[in-house]
Amino acid sequence: MNLTKNFSSLFQAALILLMFVTFTGAPAQAQSTPAQLKKEGFVALFNGKDLKGWKGLVADPVKRAKMTATELAEAQKKADAEMRDSWKVKNGELHFMSHGNNIVTAKKYRDFEMYVDWKIIDDGKQEGDAGIYLRGTPQVQIWDNARVKVGAQVGSGGLYNNKVHESKPLKVADKKLGEWNTFRIIMKADRVTVYLNGELVTDNVILENYWDRNQPIYAQEQIELQAHGSPVAYRNIYIKELPGAKIFQLSAQEKTEGFKTLFDGSSMFQWTGNTADYFTENGNLVISPKTAKGSGGNLFTKEEFSDFVLRFDFQLTPGANNGLGIRAPLTGDAAYQGMELQILDNDAPVYKDLKIYQYHGSIYGTIPAKRGFLKPTGQWNYQEVIVQGPKIKVILNGTTILDADITEARKNGAADGKEHPGLLRDKGHIGFLGHGSPVKFRNIRVKELGGK
Template sequence: MNLSNKLRSLVLLAFLLPVLVSFKEDPIRVENKAEMLQKEGFVPLFNGKDLKGWKGLVGDPIKRSKMDAKTLAEAQKKADAEMRDSWKVVNGELQFTGHGNNITTVKKYGDFEMLVDWKIINNGTLDGDAGIYLRGTPQVQIWDNANLKVGAQVGSGGLYNNKEHESKPLTVADKKLDEWNTFRIIMKADRVTVYLNDVLVTDNVILENYWDRSMPIFSEEQIELQAHGSPIAYRNIYIKELPRVKPFQLSAQEKKEGYKVLFDGTNMHSWIGNTRDYITENGNMAVIPKPGKSTLGNNLFSREEFSDFVLRFEFQLTPGANNGLGIRSPITGDAAYEGMELQILDNEAPVYKDLKVYQYHGSIYGTIPAKRGYLKPVGEWNYQEVIVQGPKIKVILNGTVILDADITDARKNGAADGLKHPGLLRDSGHIGFLGHGNPLKFRNIRIKDLSGK
């Protein structure tokens, strides 16, 4: 091909490209995509033809749970009629007409991976605003980035209604109005990961319960496509349900004795602090440090404060793992000194060959040593019980008492390491897991309050 022919070809391609892009998806390509997703375990939530599998929105999960069957049925009938007037199937797209309420799945979902295409339809304004409710809870945000008045320049894909945990996306990955975007949303336990157009915008962030922030996110609820008064379209909506762990439950005896669960393997609602590195994973609280320091420090703390208590939990060490159990600790400052730290440590690792006696596992750090030799091999689960009553602290590891201490003397005369430990004088505070940048796991955490509150 000579130069002039090449130039003519390039000009022709430049002319045709916008036309080609404007074409609707090739039906054969769509069918192949559906077959591929089906092999991966995905099923369609929207068939591209009608509203089968969808219903109108009735209230919120808490309000619905309080309705009797008759009241709910009547409200659902009214909501369905409104849905059919507000949402239309047009050329294989699920379109919101600009008035009415959310559309929701008939089925409820727990853990899942979801794929959905969406586009904001340009109506000449800057009010493009929508979202996807996960387990009936708002929301993975969708909006027109040009709407600076509401802060939309941060981009879509964030957990907009979060207050305690991250709400904004990591970066802007939106396409222009009238162009299709694709979400890949993964919800496991109480955490959400979102990819927008193959770009990670929300990284394993806890979704808060908007309807009642004193509660964790619902374990199972419907998925909703939000209607916020501006036209939007959805297509290619697929979902793959993921296996869910069985929540840890107290034994009948523990219930009778007044224990309560602090971590059941399904959510982190009872904890504050570094929820970036402390995550829920297969029913465990896994410590998986990420590069860079968390803005919340290395520690995770109980939301509540405790004075006297019995704490029971299990932990699994990795080689050289170093963590600690904070008791009666404040949230700020060095918990090993401002509170008290009971060592959680693979103290048989070569790197710890020169430890002081009050630094081994189970010891009150810097103060009173615990017995050695009762940890299970690295990788096996250890069971630990900690009893705190006034100045007395007892640690039972795998059935053996390794610490039976009274800190009265240390309160008066100082700690063994000769350093200041003002936390020895504290009578109450938070329980914490005090990280040192090492991976390990915890599970089945429960507590009995002995303070008579």
């Protein structure tokens, strides 16, 4: 729903700027020394003396999972022997000797922040290529920028193997070949942020599962230093584990009833659309438009739904405006090409002139919902939406605020007098429709209903 004419643009701009800083924080650009990192709770992954805490790579996560304990132990023994031949400690640095395989941490990690210095050693062949696997998955790219034939001129620090989400870095921040570079890597849920030499090069991008693109990134796996046949060195490798968000799980009753999770706080794998302004944060699905002019766009389920029960929690900020798209296409204005159920702080002064079919829970432009059942901004609301044939019900915090039948609107048109072809749709995507406001969602689950 577009309510631009109903509120002050200055108020909205100031609010978005404030909430963006709150949600994202201000990145630290200064380089940290090992002593400073230790004070901040980081621990060394590499002690500068030997390979303690590291092991050789055995296959990939999919193949490892299929091995028996005996098979894995035997494979690990061989991989460790290869590692000791391929990786050497020299002057406090970890060097790959241009043959062999990756070296991996003995421990598996979930959410973390990591610092690592790396250097491509100039051997005159201009084939420098390496990387850092996060949760066993390739990779934060490292390479010689002179390798223009393979696209290395874009710089290091991108998520090279992404196919859907951004794979290239935002800028070139590499130092000259043969000089030391520093990565600061932050991994939270399915998102990765990378600073290279203090410059932001990957900004909270989803890391895709290279090994099985039908699944989200692994919740926990080892970190790998990639060996790609060319000499590379690492040093000052420090990591700090971050507290992971609580993962939502269906209740026993919901499992029995046939509900499935659309968002549990660990990944956005089941969603498509604007995955930049919508992101995972502390177990929540957050929309935080990055500019005052940006609407935040739309985020949709990859799957289509016809008749269903949808349950979710949401938290509004003052004056917030979003929407729940149902039976919507991926293109066009979902409020008209599909249907939009309002998500709105309709008690805010800026919305004093709303039409009755613009209140929270209303079918936008068509059928109004009851007012007065939203919790104060900043508190979590619980909402259930039941869609079956032409009947649509919205239950907010335990109270039914909409119990509608769109049959009449399908025949005679919507109350606002505008074209709403989406009223005639019987199937489409579920989505959140951004209108420039920070909003949080969580615990999103759905049950498909048979018949109309």
